[in-house]
Every structure is written in C-alpha cells, then in structure tokens.
Amino acid sequence: MTTAVPLPTATAEAAAAKVKAAEVAKKKLSSPWASFAVIVIALLWTIPTFGLLVSSFRPERQIKTTGWWTFFSDPTLTLDNYRSVFGAEGGVNMADFFVNSLVICIPAVLIPLSLAALAAYAFAWIDFPAKNVLFLVIFALQIVPIQVTLLPLLKLFVSWDLSGTFWTLWLAHSTFALPLAIYLLHNFMREIPSGLIEAARVDGAGHVSIFFHVMLPLLTPALAAFGIFQFLWVWNDLLVALVFAGGGNEVAPTTLALANLSGTRGTAWHLLSAGAFVSIIVPVTVFLLLQRYFVRGLLAGSVKG
Amino acid sequence: MFGQPTSRRWKAALAGTVSAGLLFGVAACGGDDDSGGGASTDASASAIDCAPYTKFGDLKGKTVSVYTSIVTPEDTPQIKSYKPFEDCTGVTVKYEGDKAFETQILVRARAGNPPDIGFVPQPGLVKQLVATGKAVPAPPEVAANAEKYWDPAWKAYTTIDGKFYGAPLGANVKSLVWYSPAEFKDSNYQVPTTLDELKALSDKMVADGKKPWCAGIASGDATGWPVTDWVEDFMLRLYGPDTYDKWVNHSIPFNGPESTASFDAVGSYLKNDKYVNGGLGDVKSIASTAFQDGGLPILEGTCSLHRQASFYAANFPKGTKIAEDGDIFAFYLPSKDASSKPVLGAGEFTIAFADRPEVKAFQTYLSSPEWANIKAKVSSGWVSANKGLDPNNLVNPIDKLAAGILLDPKAQFRFDGSDQMPAAVGSDAFWKQATSWITGQDTKTTVDNIEKAWPK
C-alpha cells in the first residue's frame, strides 16, 4: 500500500526531484527497446481506427474490392458515405438527436457521480454496523446483467407514467452506474491519508464539512475521470435507450438514430465506416478536452502539495 | 453505435426493403417532410373513398401509434401512404421505426407499454404476443378484407385459438434465383423451369469452367438463416405444401427422412465444392460471408447464380440496373416439375394492442386494396399479396416479378417455416445447426440436434 511511502514534506525538494525524474524518464525512453515498444503499441492501437477513417472517405465499390491501404497509391476521395449517413435523415434531425444525447448524458453523469461520492465516503470513512456486508453486496451488484433489469424497470416506469420520457433514462443510467462508481471512488478515497481526516475531526469538523472541504478538493481529478468514463458509457449506450426511450424520436439518442440509419442495409462497410466516425466525434472531443485531469493524476497534485 | 445489433429473426424484417433505385432516390430527395420528393404528391393526390372509415365515428384529433421494424429509408413511403387516411379522418399516425423491433415489441408488451399497432414479421412472434394477453383480435372489417383479398393460407397464420388477429401488410418472395441476364445471353443459358434443369444448368456452367453458385449466410446473431430458407424451399419442392406444413408444425419429426433428403438436396448445391463459392472462396466461406455480400460476385462475373429473396435487390450498389434486360435479375426457383408452383415467402402482419375506434379504422385502411395500391405507387421494392393490388402500379421490374409470382392463381404460398417454428428452433437451433452443417457437420447430426432442441 501507499502508506509505506512517506509523504514528501518540502515542495522545493519535490520540484527538484520532479525535474530529475523527468530527465530520467527521458533517458529511459531513449532506450531503443522502450521507444520501439511504445511505437508498436501506439501503431497497433491506432491503425484499425485509421483504416476505417480512410475507408469512410472511399467510394463504396473501392471499399469492397481493395484494401484501404491502396488509397495511398490511388487516392480517390468522396463524401458520399457521409452524405448518405446525414442525407436520408436530414441534417436538422441529426442535430435533434445530438441534443437528446446531451440531455440524457449530463444528468446521467452528475447524479450517479454525486450519489456515489457520498456513498463511497460513507464506506471509506464512517463506521457503522453492517458496513462491510453492504459494501460487498453493492460491489457484487456490478455483475447483474442490465438485461435482466429492463423488464421489471420498464413495468415500474409504465406504472409511474414515465415511459418514453428522459426521466426513465436518467434513473436507469444512474442506477446502473452506481456499483462501479462506488467501488472505484471508494478505492480512491481509501488512498487519502487517514491523518487528514482525523485532523479535521479533531478540529471539530462533521462529516458534511469533511466531505466538502477535505474530500472533494482532493478527489476532483478522480471524479472528473470517472465522469468521463460514465459519459462515454452513457453516450455509447444503445440497449438502455432502446428499451426506455421507446415511443418516438423525441428522446432517442444518436446511437439509436445511427443504428436505425444503417437500416436494412446491414453491414454495408461504406455506411458503417462513416456512421462510426459520426458517433465517436463527441466522445473523443470530450476526452481531449478533459484529458489534463488524467495527466495530472487522480489524486496526486493535492495530496503531495 | 449500432449496439443491440440484430434482433430476433430480423431476416423477415427485411420484408420492407426497397430496391437500390428507391433507396438512393429517396436519399437524394432528402428530408422526410411531406412536401419533399415527387412521390408524395402522388400519394396526397390519390384521394380515397372515405366512406369505410366514417362509420368508426368522428376521429378528428385522435392519434394512432405504429411501431415497426421498417426504418430509414423504407419508412418514408410507409408514412406517405398513410396520408389519404389522415386526410379522411383527421387521425394523426405516429410512426416509430426500430431495427430492434422484434425483441422490443415483446419487452414492451410484457411491460404493459405496447404501441397501438405493431407490424409483426413472423407468425411465431404473433403467437408470443398473443400469449402476453396484450394483443387484441382484429375487427370484423379487417377479417372481411383478409378473407376477400388474400390467399386463405395468409389468414391462418394469425388465427390463434379461433381468433383472427391481423391482416398481412407487405410480402416478399423468397423462391428466387438472382442471375446476370447478359451472362445468360452471351453463354446461351436458358432460365430453368424444373429442378432437373437447374442442376443441368449448374453442371453446364461447371463444364464452362465456372463456379456457378455463390452464397453468404453470416448475419450477426442470426447467422445461418439463409440456409434455412434453402432447406424450406427444397422441402416445399420435394414433398409439397402439405408435408411442409406438417414439418413446420412438428407433426413429422425434424430428423425424419424428409428433412434429411431436403438437407442433402441443398447440400448437393451448397456443399458441392464444384458449385460454390463463386468469387468468395471454398464451401466454408459461405459461413463467413455476410448475406448482404453473398450475391455481389454476380456483378463481378465470378459467380452466376444466387438464391435469395426479392428484398436482396437493395444490396446491389447504386447504379445497378435490376431488370430483365439489365445487369441483374432473378428467376423463380423452379419446382420439381411444371405441374406445381410452390412459393416460399414472408411478410409482416398488422397486430393491434388497443381497440379504440381510430385504431380499428386504421387497421381496416391498411388491409384494404386502396392502401396497397397507394403504397405501390409511392414506393418501389415493395410488394403485397393483396389480390386487389394492380401490378401496373408497381414501378420496379423485380417488384412486378414478385407480385406476378405471389398473385399467380397456381402459386401455393407458404410462409417461411423457421418464422413459424418455436423460437428455440426457428431462431436458434435451426440457424446454429445449419451453420455448423455448412462448416462440415454431417446431415444426420444436424437434423438430430435440431430435433433435440424442439420444445417438448
């Protein structure tokens, strides 16, 4: 555990070490084998997507008869595939689906995140009977396949007269996210030195103020990180939307629109490739924008500072 | 993205597929608003006789929700064809297309949240929906239309425990073989009229140094269904419609001599490495080729024959001319001899989950020949087995061919058997075992395994 590691005291010392460590890291990377490994992994992880990206701009017939790499010796570009993806539905409609996706995602990220943070705090730093049992039950709930919950939940929503509204999606996504969110956040919270909490308690702070004044600042990067994951999962979800958004296009997200857009044409590579890229633009943008949280570290900055 | 990929037995959901021409025609028009596109003007122009619907009372301002597996772009002509009814009655039809219809309709029915009307593509699924207790028997007006305008076989598919639940909507013909008219002309091949001639033709092509047949059966978790269509077609041809019905209803066992002979007859084509898999590889490549790609080698000249339903037209690329004098066309998969004309096909049924007057009125409209003709005019790649349909209203040659086969008085229509069998067989064991059979499993093991899977 990290407790074996003494906390650094002087910031100046740490800063100096950081510079050194950076140099060391650079040296480490300059070892040919390390660089080779990085490049190989990076290529393996990028080429499949890149191939599909190139394909999405190639004419249908070429996609089906020659490999995408021949593009470089015989470049033919077309926007037809993207036109087919957007054209049939009309650009305005696609915008509607993007709005729906956003309206679904924002509460479906914020609600479970706040609830899970509270619960994780309780599990990590408050003593109460049956704590461990409850934690294990919640942890184990991660494995309940979402599919078994759909019918009972839908029945419930129908009886509450909520079916076909955003409320069903918010509630369902929030519920499904909780076990993993609590598990992950609990683990991050345990990493925070207990001395900090004890000190605050000695000063007379209650659990509410500790949660807000000690935990939240330390956990911001971790919350942001989980928020991004939850955003990606909700954004890419089709199953939950399929069951609960039923009743028209008013609340359907982009995934549903794209799934139906591929229509009966099934595995037509040219449409799939363009559709795939339309669907990943937002998640990738979100990741790039919030990436600094990952680079800074989930807990690092504040604990060390 | 395309999560929840294919739903149960979505093959039949392909019923509403359009031909390449329309598919891209609609896309080019852009927008599904009622003002756009030339076709819609036709629809709104063709006013109908409102009398049959006035007796349902004043329906102004009412809404009927429709839930179907017919999605973009085939939904546009569907929605347009409702216009005359909406004009007549003042009812608004709320259309919802969903590729995952076949699982979702059951979930929604069980949860108590069904649509007013669903277009159900399989008799087996109709039975399951009726079993949920949420489906409502069709009104007498619909039953009268079904009796008058359809072959009696159709009505039987949705009659459960003596109650009739819904009339057919669209239909498709599965007993078709796609070929290149140009190749036939150049090589002096004749369209075969008996199974023996088909075999002789295949052998002749082999003698000419060709691999005559191509096929693909991969289709997500529905992989294997095209083989089941082959087997059904041969069951129908070798033993006739009566034995076919017994086989479908399990009055004769699945591992009996009839199944074995039908599988072997299919095997003499699909598992014959002299015949397959033109332009796609060896016999095994049938299993890994997407069904959408199965017939494309005909265009490349690497394959000559491909057995697949009328909706396959949509899979040919933009600009392909589908006509008797075009790049590609289809002929009727011949019967054993000229004395019979069994036709394997599929279609969807209008099943209601509410008995409000506006729902009944709309059901009646959809079962009328007026609707069939309006629909024919605004869409292509669509056929109905409604006898009131005037084939001249159809635009595409392939639709005309399909309609001609369906409406032929000699035709003995039978619905796709796997769509009628219990789900454990019709959308599971039959598909899986047929796939294993293609990749090398012997016929006996295959039919025995399917028989074992039949629910007791």
Add this chain to the structure above:
Amino acid sequence: MFNTASTTPEKLLQMFAALLLFAAVMGVILFVASRLGGRRGDKWVGYLYLLPVVLMLSVGLVYPGLRTIYESFFDAAGKAFIGFDNYKTIFTDKDQLTVLRNTVFWVVFTPFVATAIGLLYAILVDRSRFESFAKALIFLPMSISFVAASVIWKFMYEYRPDQGRVKQIGLVNQIIVWLGGKPQQLLIDSPLNTFLLIIVLIWIQAGFAMTILSAAIKAIPDDIVEAARLDGVGPWTMFRNITVPSVRPTIVVVLTTIGIGTLKVFDIVRTMTGGQFNTSVVANEFYSQTFRADNQGLGAALAVLLFVLVIPIVVYNVRQLRQSEAR
C-alpha cells in the same frame, strides 16, 4: 415536467428541472446529516449517505437479480418448476460446455493482458514530451462503443478468397499474404477465433487500464524515485520494487473492473460472429436464450452463473480490503 419534452428548449428546461430536483434532494440529505453531530451520530450519517443509493439499487438491481435467481429454477415458458435442470443443461450440454470454456479464456486473458499493456505503456510514456498525445492514441478505442469497435475489427479480419484478381480488404489477411501465406477465414476456426475476439476487448480496455494506472504512477512520491535513482537502481528493479508495489492497489482495481466488464461483454461476440463457430460466451448465450430462443429459464440460469463466476473476484477483493483495513 414529467411529460415527454419535444422541443429543444423544453428538453433543456426539463434537464435543468431534473438537476434542480436532484440538488434539492442532496441538499436535504446533507442538511440532515449536518444536524447529526458528534461521534454517536456517525452511524446515522453513514446510513443517510447510503439511503438514496440503497433505494435505487434495491429497485433497479437487487429485485431483478433475485427474481432472476427465482426464474432460473423454471422451464422455458417460466411456468413449471424444474429444480436444477437448467443448471444441469449448462454443465452437461456440449455447446454450453464450449461456452464455459470460452468464458474462461476471456476472463483469464483480457484483464491481465489489457492491464499489462496499459501499465507498460503508462510507464514508458510517463513524463515524456509527447505524453498526452501518446495517451490519447491508446485511449481512443475507449471512446468507441463496443459495436463500433467490433465493426472496426471485423474489417481488419475480413477475408477475400485466394483467387487471381481478388484482393484482400482486411489488413490482417493482407499481411499474411505479403508474408507469403494464404488468406485465412480467421473468424471460423475455433479456438483461434475466440482469441481474435479477445484482442478486440483488450484493444478497448487497455486505454482504461492505462489512464487509471498512469494516474497512480504519478502519485508515487518523487523522492522515492529519486532515492532509488541515487542508489543506482536499474529500470527493471525500479519497475519491480518501486512502481508495481506502489500502484498495487490500483492494479487490483483495474483487474477487477476489467474482469467484471469481461464477464458481461456480449456485444463484441454478437456483432462479430453472432456466437457461431464455437465463440459464444455466457453473457451472449444468456442474451440469445432469453431474447431469441425464448427460453427464460435457461437464460436466467446463465445470468445466475455470471453472479457465481464473479464470486472469486469478490473474495479476492475482500482479502484486499481486509489487508488495507489492517494497515
């Protein structure tokens, strides 16, 4: 407010209304908690913090979970009680045994390989000049849905026959051809096909492992690294004696999360092979039995099997928890 919103302003309004409502609920909980002062009130603060979570989970997951266990003892139609017959089917039927074997392959390989790659990559690019760019590359697959990822890889594995004019369109087969081999129908041959599918999930999950582990690596105090450096420790020893022990708890978290995610994965199998050619896994089989073959009982039993399979992971985590409590 609980109606279906149909215009964009209405939708946004409903969203803000929902967020306000939620904020109000949170406010009440925190207010009450702040009134429960003193160490004796602790217990109640704990329960209060857990209240909304427990309510939502009971309705949304616990009840359906219990119902599934109950249903697993019934027949296909859910009518007749048949005891353990469904479980007997899972452990005796030849196809179902293949499903079990494949599931074992998935759970053994995916978490460990994905975590290993993620860890290696995180260490190698740590504090390098192009760190964020390099990380974005690996993270990219994370932001793609499982189905889109499967489409991408299906394209990679695509097969075209070995015939004169026909060219390969799948990169993997093209590489085989360039190396002088014959193109293979990669997704047909078992058990190779299962491993080819596993690669897809590893490809997706390595980004998750990499981001979380990278953050943990950055949390290692610099002076430790520096001290080790001054002692002349080589990169391998550094990795084994400093990095891994420091991020060990995080590795457990990552392995657990990916492991559970692997047990649940079914989109990849469904999209790429449809569970054919002996590639099905428990989660996929559960889906087909429940929604396609209309066999509720067997489907439920397979879902219960998923619960059972996760028990070793739970037990391992309990031990980790105990160890950390004891610190």
